Amino acid sequence: MSTRWYPIYQRGNPQxxxxxxxxxxxxxxxxxxxxxxxxxxxxxxxxxxxxxxxYLDKIYNVPIIDIRTKITTGRFRKDAGKGYIVKDDDIKYAMVVLPKTMTFEFPNIFEKKKGDLEDDTKSLEETKKSFRKYINRNKDRPDVPSWFSI
Amino acid sequence: MEFFDIKKNWNETNIKVGRGWKLDELRIKSNTDLHKLWYVLLKERNMLYTMEHECNEQVKLFPNPERIDKVQESMNNIETVVRERNVAYYQLETGETGERPIEDVVSIFGIPEKYSKKEYSIPAFMNKRWVRPYLENGYINSRAVKKFLRLYNEKKHNEERKARNRDYNHVQQLLKRFPDMDMEALKAEYPNVDIEKAKRTKKARGHCLPKY
Structure with missing residues (x-):
């Protein structure tokens, strides 16, 4: 159950x-x-x-009824710069069936919290804030570059 | 499912984490502790992979991607420590390291190679298909391989000779251009060049009175 190198199995050997x-x-x-x-x-x-x-049973304590797997071919595409052909990695998918009583719903991770700003306004605010900080820091030393600080 | 981050970290732009585990910290841990820690890290890595994949799907920035590197480094360190212990144990018990043995062999084209040994179900001399090219009339003694080796050795010899000449000429040019340079450094840079000999050549003489 790992990608390492193991001795070959012969009948009668221990598990x-x-x-x-x-x-x-x-x-x-x-x-x-x-x-x-x-x-x-x-x-x-x-x-x-x-x-x-x-893996799922022992490490994550998830009971499993059935598993189906498939391997999808990686896309063949032209390299953006040089134009030669690049193949993306193949991907192995596992479709796992849980017991009837269990349900799983994929959570919405990027749900907005209450009182949260829109993404663009948020980044704009942050930029403004950092610029104000930079101006304040360099009040007494106008000719010093921005990176010259701790 | 433990494949997702804790809810507090969802939709955050900056997640603060500590550093990875260092080798010296892991060396003082017991085997049981390392075993437990391995599974913690394994789960953490799976979680990070899941979150990264979801972020890419939703076209968002994955916060603090260096977390994956930290976990991976810690896992590598655990493996190193376990390996060290294994080697120490084997050397005490058997006098050998217990690592996978590596042997110097001659390949089918007559070129020396490193071969990391592996187990076979039958011994080598019983493996007829493997033994055949190494027999007296086998492929390794054939005319084709001999010709290949001759040309191959010639090519290698020429490369060596050209490198030698190139270095020698370069040293002469350097001596001409910078007669006061640090000879120790030059010797360290070009250990195969006879510098005393290079100094005496015509090429190493500049447009000035010779110093040596």
Missing amino acids: LRVFLPNFWMKLVRPLPQQASNIVHFQCSMEMTKHDIKN
Whole structure:
């Protein structure tokens, strides 16, 4: 259950123990709308279905009913500067089915808080503030460049 | 799901975090502690990957992306420490490091190579397909490989010779241009060049009275 190098398995050998798994998984927003108990992941290319099941079960304590995986080809595109062909990395997806009783909804992370300004006004305010700070700091030393300070 | 950051950090532009774990801090931890810490870091890294992916999807800036590097560095440090302990244990018990052995071998084209050993289900002499090119009439003794090696060695020799001549000429030019330069530094920069010999040549003489 990791991408490291292990001795080959021969019949009768003890079961392989993995102490420091180095696989990664990331939860992604499913593109078409899914049933509420299906979660989409991207994961390390080397992970098998068994690995995914163990990983979620043992590390995250998430019970798993079924797993389906697919590998999508990375896009072939022209390099922006030189124009040669670049291939993006392939991605392994894991579609994980949770028990019927569990539901998962992808949270809205960029929800506006109450009393929050719009993005552009916020950045404008910040810029103004930093400029005012710079002016105040350099009152007594008009010829000093902006980077000359602690 | 623990794949997301705590709610307080959602939609923040700046998330303040500490530094990663250093080697010396990890060396004084017990194996159990390191094992636990590994899973904490693994989960943290998964969380950061998830948040980064979501930020990219929503075309937002991912706050403090150096967090991923810090976690990754800590994980690398844990691996280093575990490896050190493993090596120490093996050297005590068996007198060997227990690392993957690396052997000097001759490749199928007759070129010396480093080969990191791995396990096979059968020993090498039983592996007929592998042994065949190394036999007396095998590929490694064929005329094609001998010709290749001859040309390859010639090419390497020429490269060495050209580099030697290039350095020698360059040193002469330097001596001509900067006769008062630091000879120790020159010797350190071009260890293979005979500087005393270069000084006496015609090329090293400038348009002035010779000093040496």
